[in-house]
Amino acid sequence: MTAQIIGTYIVCLSLIIGSGFILVGVIGLLKFNDPMTRLHAPTKVGTVGIGMLLVASIIHSYDIGEPSTHELLIMAFLFVTAPISANFIAKVNIHRRACDTPPSPPQDETWSTLSVPKTEQET
């Protein structure tokens, strides 16, 4: 009985930590004034915020007597895909010149994101 009460309190704590991170990330998305800084804020929503909600869901499932850990699948999927989509959005920002162009690389002439093949330049 005592373990159940402690588990319920841990569920409450994880839910409140997760909602705090979600609010921080979304306020950052709304208030920052540069596309690249806006890109950095909502990654916390995807990793820590949803991660804490999933931890709360796992502990709650043990609490009510139907144990299940397959929420870990969602967590692993989100942790793998969040950097990939962030990288794609950063590439869109660089490609559309929405941010400062990065300094030129030491050996080559242009970053691969900004380079245009020869055939497309002529047409």
Add this chain to the structure above:
Amino acid sequence: MILANQFLYVALAITFIALALGQIMSMVRLVLGPTSGDRILALDTMVINALGLVIVLGIQQGVQIYFEVALLIAMLGFVSTVAMARFILRGDIIE
């Protein structure tokens, strides 16, 4: 136990409100967003917030079936984000 359940009720209400506020704020960024990267990012955040809403609904009702919904939303959100970014980058999704 009754006190702990009341705390859980309050925490679930706080989380619902935070997620709904998150949806509204990212929708404001979706409408304002000066660049297309911002709009893609706001849509991605809205998908993640919807995922959180589904998870919290599952905690509140104590039902396991919301897990499949959450996994499907996560996969669809990733695929749609990559597809939109790729469409802007290359002008085509599958070349």
